[in-house]
Amino acid sequence: MSRPQALSDGEVAAAVAELTHWDGDAQGIYRRLEFDSFRAAVDTVVQIAEVAEEMDHHPDLDIRYTSVRVAVVTHDAGGVTELDLELARRVDAIHPGSNDG
Numbered sequence: 001m002s003r004p005q006a007l008s009d010g011e012v013a014a015a016v017a018e019l020t021h022w023d024g025d026a027q028g029i030y031r032r033l034e035f036d037s038f039r040a041a042v043d044t045v046v047q048i049a050e051v052a053e054e055m056d057h058h059p060d061l062d063i064r065y066t067s068v069r070v071a072v073v074t075h076d077a078g079g080v081t082e083l084d085l086e087l088a089r090r091v092d093a094i095h096p097g098s099n100d101g
Helices: 009-018 038-057 084-093
Strands: 023-025 028-033 060-063 069-070
Touching: 009 023, 009 028, 028 084, 038 060, 038 069, 038 084, 069 084
Parallel strands: none
Antiparallel strands: 023 028, 028 069, 060 069
């Protein structure tokens, strides 16, 4: 199996522009998800975990009461790869709401 290739700064910038809830650069992308309750935040983290396991690609998740920060980067590649962008799209499908921070 070939190792994923890191995308260029321009490729990541173009992808982040399309992933309207995400921010970041070629070193990593991130998004903050906002919820009405702690339980809703945790339930969504469980859904993200299921997708991450399916993809065998795991984000950094930081839960703060009703907020979850999702960060993705392919450490082995030294930056953002297509795998990270696919995981970001899958997170957006789980939580399509606006980005409050």
